[in-house]
Amino acid sequence: MAFPDLEMMHVLRRAAFGARPEELADFSKRGLAETIDEFINFTRVADDVDDKIGTPGYVGTTSNGAFSPSTVINDARQRWLFRMVHSRRPLQEKMALFWHNHFATAYSKVSGNTNALDGTRMMAAKRSEHPGKLQGQLELFREYALGNFRDMLVEVAKDPAMLVWLDGRTNTRRQPQENFGREIMELFTMGVGFYTEPDVYAAARVFTGWNLQRVGSGDDTNGYYQFQYIANNHETTAKDFSFSIYADGSKTIPARSAANGMQDGLDLIEALARHPETGRRLARKLWNFFVSETNQPDEFLIRRLASTYQTSGFSMAAVMQMLLTSRDFLSPANHFTKYSWPAEFVVKSLKEVGHAGFSVNTALTPLANMGQQLFEPPDVAGWDLGRNWFSTGAMLARMNFAATLTANQRFNISEGARGKGPTPEALLTMYLEQLSPATYDRAAYNDLLDYLRTGGTWTGNDAQIGIKAPGLLHLIVGSSEYQFV
Amino acid sequence: MSFTRRDFVRGGVSAFTLGFAAPQFLCDIAQAQGAGSRNLVVIYLSGGNDSLSMLIPYADPSYVSRRPTLNIPAGQVLQIGSDSAGNRLGLHPRLTGLRAMFNQGRLALIQRTGYENSSRSHFTGTDIWSTASPANSQGAGWLGRYLDTIPAPVDPLAAWNTTGQTPHALLANTVSVPAIPNPATYAFGSPNTGSNAVDERTFATRISSHEPVNRPHLAFVNSTAQAAFATLDRVASVAAYAPSVAYPNNGFAQALRAVAGVLARGIGTRVFWVQTGGYDTHSAQNTLNGSYAALMTTLNDGLLAFYTDLSNQGLLSQTLVLQFSEFGRRIQENGSQGTDHGAASVMMAIGGQVRGGIYGTAPNLNPADSSNPTLENGGNDVRYQTDFRSVYSRVIDNWLGGNSASILGGDFRSGAPNIL
Numbered sequence: 001m002a003f004p005d006l007e008m009m010h011v012l013r014r015a016a017f018g019a020r021p022e023e024l025a026d027f028s029k030r031g032l033a034e035t036i037d038e039f040i041n042f043t044r045v046a047d048d049v050d051d052k053i054g055t056p057g058y059v060g061t062t063s064n065g066a067f068s069p070s071t072v073i074n075d076a077r078q079r080w081l082f083r084m085v086h087s088r089r090p091l092q093e094k095m096a097l098f099w100h101n102h103f104a105t106a107y108s109k110v111s112g113n114t115n116a117l118d119g120t121r122m123m124a125a126k127r128s129e130h131p132g133k134l135q136g137q138l139e140l141f142r143e144y145a146l147g148n149f150r151d152m153l154v155e156v157a158k159d160p161a162m163l164v165w166l167d168g169r170t171n172t173r174r175q176p177q178e179n180f181g182r183e184i185m186e187l188f189t190m191g192v193g194f195y196t197e198p199d200v201y202a203a204a205r206v207f208t209g210w211n212l213q214r215v216g217s218g219d220d221t222n223g224y225y226q227f228q229y230i231a232n233n234h235e236t237t238a239k240d241f242s243f244s245i246y247a248d249g250s251k252t253i254p255a256r257s258a259a260n261g262m263q264d265g266l267d268l269i270e271a272l273a274r275h276p277e278t279g280r281r282l283a284r285k286l287w288n289f290f291v292s293e294t295n296q297p298d299e300f301l302i303r304r305l306a307s308t309y310q311t312s313g314f315s316m317a318a319v320m321q322m323l324l325t326s327r328d329f330l331s332p333a334n335h336f337t338k339y340s341w342p343a344e345f346v347v348k349s350l351k352e353v354g355h356a357g358f359s360v361n362t363a364l365t366p367l368a369n370m371g372q373q374l375f376e377p378p379d380v381a382g383w384d385l386g387r388n389w390f391s392t393g394a395m396l397a398r399m400n401f402a403a404t405l406t407a408n409q410r411f412n413i414s415e416g417a418r419g420k421g422p423t424p425e426a427l428l429t430m431y432l433e434q435l436s437p438a439t440y441d442r443a444a445y446n447d448l449l450d451y452l453r454t455g456g457t458w459t460g461n462d463a464q465i466g467i468k469a470p471g472l473l474h475l476i477v478g479s480s481e482y483q484f485v
Numbered sequence: 486m487s488f489t490r491r492d493f494v495r496g497g498v499s500a501f502t503l504g505f506a507a508p509q510f511l512c513d514i515a516q517a518q519g520a521g522s523r524n525l526v527v528i529y530l531s532g533g534n535d536s537l538s539m540l541i542p543y544a545d546p547s548y549v550s551r552r553p554t555l556n557i558p559a560g561q562v563l564q565i566g567s568d569s570a571g572n573r574l575g576l577h578p579r580l581t582g583l584r585a586m587f588n589q590g591r592l593a594l595i596q597r598t599g600y601e602n603s604s605r606s607h608f609t610g611t612d613i614w615s616t617a618s619p620a621n622s623q624g625a626g627w628l629g630r631y632l633d634t635i636p637a638p639v640d641p642l643a644a645w646n647t648t649g650q651t652p653h654a655l656l657a658n659t660v661s662v663p664a665i666p667n668p669a670t671y672a673f674g675s676p677n678t679g680s681n682a683v684d685e686r687t688f689a690t691r692i693s694s695h696e697p698v699n700r701p702h703l704a705f706v707n708s709t710a711q712a713a714f715a716t717l718d719r720v721a722s723v724a725a726y727a728p729s730v731a732y733p734n735n736g737f738a739q740a741l742r743a744v745a746g747v748l749a750r751g752i753g754t755r756v757f758w759v760q761t762g763g764y765d766t767h768s769a770q771n772t773l774n775g776s777y778a779a780l781m782t783t784l785n786d787g788l789l790a791f792y793t794d795l796s797n798q799g800l801l802s803q804t805l806v807l808q809f810s811e812f813g814r815r816i817q818e819n820g821s822q823g824t825d826h827g828a829a830s831v832m833m834a835i836g837g838q839v840r841g842g843i844y845g846t847a848p849n850l851n852p853a854d855s856s857n858p859t860l861e862n863g864g865n866d867v868r869y870q871t872d873f874r875s876v877y878s879r880v881i882d883n884w885l886g887g888n889s890a891s892i893l894g895g896d897f898r899s900g901a902p903n904i905l
Contacts (some may be wrong), residue, residue: 061594167767167821179767182826186606197605197901294702337702369670371649379531381608384650390706391651391664393671393712399689399710403674410676438703443695451688455680470676471685479692480706 006061008032010335013485014290015039015324016090018348021434036324040146040317043088043460050079050126051085059085059350062335062361069124071117071137073107074364076124077374080138081360084347095145096138097343101385103156103188105137105152105165113164114225121160121224123375132215134224137161139377146317149282149309150273153188158227163212171211171255173214173235176204183380190277195242202239205230206253206264209234234261245271273314285318292337293386298328336438336484339386341368344485345398349477350388351477352435354409362404369397389484399478402481406470406477414462417469421460424452431472439483444481451475507733523884526744526806527654527711527759528626530784532765533607534810535824536831537867538772539781540847544573547850555772565843569735569764573848578773580783582789583833591801592835593794593904595876596845599829599858599869603812607765607826615653617874628756629657629878630892631885632867635755645747647740652758661712663875668724668743673717689716702905703899723747729797730790738787739762745761748804755885761787768821771858789835792835794849802837805905806883807876813867816850816860828861829869832876834904844902862894 005028012019012027015036019027027035038044052058053067056302061067063077080093107391111119125136135143137159144152156162157180163169181203211230217273245267248355253264272278283305287297297370305319312318323329340348340396341463346363367373371394406413421427428448432440440448452458452468476482500715542548543559561710562575574594576584586592602621604610612622625633632644637659644662646655655662665671669884673689675682693710726746730736740759747754763780770777795801801890813830829848849857852864861868878889882898883905890896 165821170768170819170821170823172820175818177767177819177821177823178825183555188609192606192609200605294686307636309865339702341708369649369666378650379607387702387705391646391649392661392708392709392716393649393664393666395706395709396671396713400672400674400714407676409672438700439812441695441697444692444697447688447692447695450691451684454684454688467677471681474676475689475692480687480703480710483706484703 004433006332006335007330008035008284010117010330011035011077011324012090013344013348013436014338016095016330017094017344018351018436018485023351027137030332031140033325037092039089039145039403040321040324042092042146045088047089049083052086053079053082057356058082059355060357060359060361062314062359069120070118070126070129070404073111073116073120073123073375074361076120076138077364078360081343081347081363081375082267084343085355085360089321091144092145093474095320096141097341098144098286099141099152100138100374101377101382102285103137103141103162104382105161105375107375107435108375110161110164117221118162118225121162128225131222132224132226134160134226142233144316146320147315149278149314149316150270150351151314152271153184153273154266156188157184157207157210157269160212160227163210163227164225168207168210169212169414171204171208171308173208174202176208176235178204180204180207180210184272185406189281189383190275191281192271194275194277199243202241202253203268205237205239206268206271209258209261210265221431229262231258231261234258234264238260241268241271243271243275248406274310276310279309282306282309283319286323287328288385289338290323292334293339294337299343301326301328321418336481338381338485339389340483341383341385342367342372342389342394342398343374345370345483346401348436348485349402349405349482353405353473354412354475356409356412359407360406362408363401366397366401366404370394371397381428385404395483398483402474402482407476409473410466410470413469414466417465419460421458421465421469423451423460424458426474427452427460427465427469431476435473435476435482436480437476438484440481448472448475491501499505502701503853522753522755523803523805523853523886524748524755525628525759525880525885526741526759526804527805528758528788528808529654529758530780530808531562531607531611531762532809533610533812533814533826534764534830535766535772535777535814537813537816538777538808539577540596540831541575541577542572542847542850543575545850547852549818551850551852552772553818554822555770555777555824557773561773565594565660568846570844570846574843574847577781579778580785582785582792583835585789586792587834588862590841591837591901592833592841593838593903594838594843595832595834595871595904596843596847597829597867597870598809598832598845598873598876599812599867600791600872600874601869603828603861603866603869605812605826605828607811612653614809614811614873615656617877625658626652626654626656627661628654628758631881631887632657632660632662632674632756634887634892640753641712642719642747642752642754644758645754646758647743648758648760652760655756655758657781663667663712663720665716665720665743666741667739668720668746668812671717671720671724673714686714688876691754712743718877719750719752722750723752725748728794730794732785732794733786734789735783735787737783738790741787741791742794745791745798745800748795748800764825766814767825769818770818770823772780788835795837804836805839805880806833806835808833808835809873814869815865816848816852817865819867828866830867832873834876834880838905840904844904871900871902872897875899876904879903879905 067076171177213228617627693707723746732742814824814827848859878897879901881887881889
């Protein structure tokens with residue numbers, strides 16, 4: 001193992017959310033192949049991360065009264081951040097974040113059309129937390145993190161939050177409503193350019209009747225919404241598409257009785273999952289999320305990923321296995337070529353700077369200022385990624401989060417740096433090994449050293465370290481180099 | 486003129502801002518680039534505005550039958566007369582402030598704006614309106630391309646985006662537009678205090694001042710950081726602005742309040758971006774008293790406060806407000822008392838030098854007439870009459886002093902409404 005283990009650090013930034021120093025040492029000892037294998041086959045690892053919330057040694061949470069992530073959205077946001085920091089199944093959380101952006105659903109509309117309690121449940125409840133075994137959308141994404149994409153599409157189409165978000169509840173036989181029918185083609189599967197406007201109208205008719213029912217009365221706090229196919233609302237005539245729906249090339253979903261009409265939607269979802277462009281589009285999105293945003297996708301790899309997607313019967317585990325073991329993924333040319341999402345930046349900095357005594361609640365407002373409030377994507381297309389994360393206001397928010405975190409960790413930072421700074425060079429070298437910014441060019445590196453040297457002779461004594469060590473970490477975490485993963 | 490680095494930083498200027506040929510005081514740049522001169526405030530109603538409920542052809546014989554639950558009764562619209570074809574029109578009842586502007590001749594309403602083969606996708610539609618390019622809606626935006634034509638060095642506050650993320654229309658090739666959702670929190674924090682905090686700002690500015698070798702993506706983030714440092718102090722001066730009227734306490738109105746602050750301080754910003762959402766009214770639109778009425782209230786009250794504030798300060802004649810949305814909505818209401826994605830919409834222009842009035846003609850909402858040239862998509866949607874790019878061309882040529890043909894990549898001047 002080379003030290004620092006640059007390849008492993010790259011894998012952990014991408015397939016996980018970075019690593020604490022002791023986690024990095026552990027993964028390095030086990031090696032790349034075993035680590036990636038375990039990330040993909042994550043069900044081998046106990047799903048015990050939520051049990052750690054509120055215990056010493058872990059990042060903190062802050063709540064009004066009892067911590068209740070299945071009923072209070074602010075707590076749900078904290079629980080998800082907690083999982084990103086501490087889950088031993090990090091790729092599962094990474095994929096959940098990917099799917100949250102892919103099937104972007106916003107709490108504000110879901111709760112606005114119901115109420116805060118139902119909205120939070122629909123976004124984030126665990127089955128075990130609800131008497132009706134209601135599964136919130138995030139738990140759906142975790143369950144299908146590396147699952148079968150077609151099956152996930154079916155579950156998404158039946159997902160209560162999605163039915164509220166894209167108005168499926170009001171899509172009826174008499175007046176079909178296009179919102180979901182359009183987005184399942186434009187955003188969830190094949191993308192613009194592969195369907196027509198008449199396809200949108202036909203898809204809207206296909207999903208008529210996919211609706212919700214309320215279990216329990218309106219003022220029953222254990223009441224909830226669950227999927228229900230309402231045959232009476234289904235439009236039963238045949239639906240013609242511009243692309244093939246069935247394996248024999250037929251482009252028409254046949255007329256069916258209302259009672260059997262739910263099969264229309266299952267047929268369309270199967271066709272959309274199988275459409276050649278869906279696999280390619282997913283492969284390109286995964287390239288941008290895991291491999292690079294600045295280097296163009298390798299078309300050969302995209303073809304292989306799309307092919308694997310088809311031959312495996314839409315298995316995302318098979319696709320990710322191929323991607324994470326590809327030469328492109330590991331290539332040094334692709335290190336630090338992804339603009340970190342705000343959540344990635346925040347979690348990486350917590351893991352690398354430290355979080356003893358820090359509450360993830362403190363990160364929620366900064367995250368919103370950086371442009372990523374969890375459970376609140378700006379619209380159904382998800383967040384504007386890449387460069388678009390980096391407006392001036394968002395960049396200031398990142399620098400300011402670095403300031404907040406280093407101020408909060410001042411004691412721990414000073415303790416950790418005590419006696420480690422006989423020279424400015426020694427202190428800087430220690431931090432550049434502990435943190436993972438992209439390489440600083442010589443001029444920027446010298447600026448970091450000059451910062452340590454400015455304002456008086458370097459002594460490395462406790463008083464000086466108490467100011468300069470947090471200040472230096474603030475500069476590193478707030479620098480452009482640190483914004484890449 | 487001489488100055489120390491410290492003065493420089495305090496003055497909100499970085500000597501190292503990428504693209505600056507030479508150090509120079511920002512106030513010089515700002516003055517040279519037009520402090521106190523014309524500005525454009527673009528207002529984007531996101532989600533696809535149901536403009537038939539904003540500017541209502543209430544006398545159309547098909548209006549009520551196609552909007553059985555969503556129509557505004559004729560007796561409740563704010564009548565503003567008729568268009569050139571004799572269609573009687575009224576504003577939504579909540580738009581009382583806009584009607585006052587209309588009566589003062591300072592509000593122009595441009596009916597049926599759009600383009601051929603209108604996209605029904607929010608994202609493609611927004612890209613097309615942002616780039617003014619239906620054929621290829623990638624790349625820099627139309628306002629970004631205008632900013633690219635300003636001679637360097639460009640003041641980092643030449644444009645001001647009041648939202649958190651840079652909208653596509655403001656994406657430029659050479660200019661980075663600051664995102665300032667809230668001037669009060671647009672500041673540089675530090676774990677330390679006093680001179681130690683000042684040191685951090687100094688060195689953070691320096692670290693981002695270098696052009697990294699062979700890493701354009703890193704250079705981009707550095708340029709963003711530099712733009713932030715170069716704007717901090719002037720933005721702080723706007724945060725202290727005391728307006729002459731009370732603005733409503735919502736994001737839209739507070740953004741306009743900040744814009745008024747920038748104008749009152751003479752910062753020199755030429756282009757502002759303000760956005761307000763909620764217009765994707767697929768269900769429960771409740772045009773008269775519910776969610777759409779709330780949208781109109783937000784729009785009206787924010788614009789009225791802004792208009793009054795600028796009037797009080799003598800700033801109205803240098804300001805042009807231009808409103809758009811990515812598409813209009815389906816004429817026939819759907820089964821959920823809402824409207825689906827449609828085609829042409831209404832643009833508005835407001836300002837002290839605007840020629841107010843009604844431009845273009847309303848659609849004939851009768852779907853049965855197959856030769857009806859004002860509809861498309863089988864009579865379901867409103868067909869455009871005025872190419873939105875001709876409106877842009879008028880704004881660029883007659884207001885911003887640019888060359889619309891080169892900025893828009895074509896000459897769209899013919900047929901432009903005579904709003905300026």
